[in-house]
Amino acid sequence: MVRNLQELERMAPNGYSVGLNIRFASPMYFKSTYPQAWQNTYAHNNYALRDPLVFWGISQTGATRWSKINLPDPFGVLKQAHDHGLTYGAVASVGKITSRSIVGIARDDREFTDGEIEELEDLTRRLHDSAEPPEELTPAMVEALVLIGQGYRHASAARELGISESALKARLSSARERLGAQTTAEALRMAREYRLI
Known part of the structure; x- marks a missing residue:
């Protein structure tokens, strides 16, 4: 761009x-x-x-x-x-x-x-x-982003979802990649702007 x-x-x-x-x-x-x-x-x-x-x-x-x-x-x-x-x-x-x-x-x-x-x-x-936004995020990516957006730390978000912290980080990494974001905060902002969460 x-x-x-x-x-x-x-x-x-x-x-x-x-x-x-x-x-x-x-x-x-x-x-x-x-x-x-x-x-x-x-x-x-x-x-x-x-x-x-x-x-x-x-x-x-x-x-x-x-x-x-x-x-x-x-x-x-x-x-x-x-x-x-x-x-x-x-x-x-x-x-x-x-x-x-x-x-x-x-x-x-x-x-x-x-x-x-x-x-x-x-x-x-x-x-x-x-700049074409992705059509969708997986439900797992959305869950992870929503919890981080609500202020959960990685460990507590993972516990809330019943998964390991590394699995949570993998979901966040996948969301960043799909959105073309450098950071989780940027991915969260983009997902909100694209109305994906």
Whole structure:
């Protein structure tokens, strides 16, 4: 994922916004490098619920220039973005409606070329695929994570489950591996975010 984000940074001199695997109106992963003043305005006014780029990305897949999106913008989100230096932009949307990823990029000097828009769509697909959450954890993994999440230490969680401490650690290790997490705390957070526990 890091390499793909570095490519986005290279493509977007005025920043980018990445929302991956959007489910239940909330992304599993979100990052924005747009100017901080714009990020603050956007968050303060809850523009994620009013942004024509988000509406476009939720309603279809593909990639296009911001200037080609012909949707109502009653809150003037795109004009305000322009006032913050996000003059030209492109957006890409990939994935199923139940797990959509949307990426926007911006610059202030020129429109993005057709080749750059194709590259954005490809990068968005790669980011989406790299962040795709697992479909499920085994019941044993879930039990182990839930107990650790409730504050149990390894020994007491193992006793609660009637297994050895090494068996508990094996379940936690399997959960970390399936989730692509480095630590049990990260696995627990991801499992909650993915609504697997």
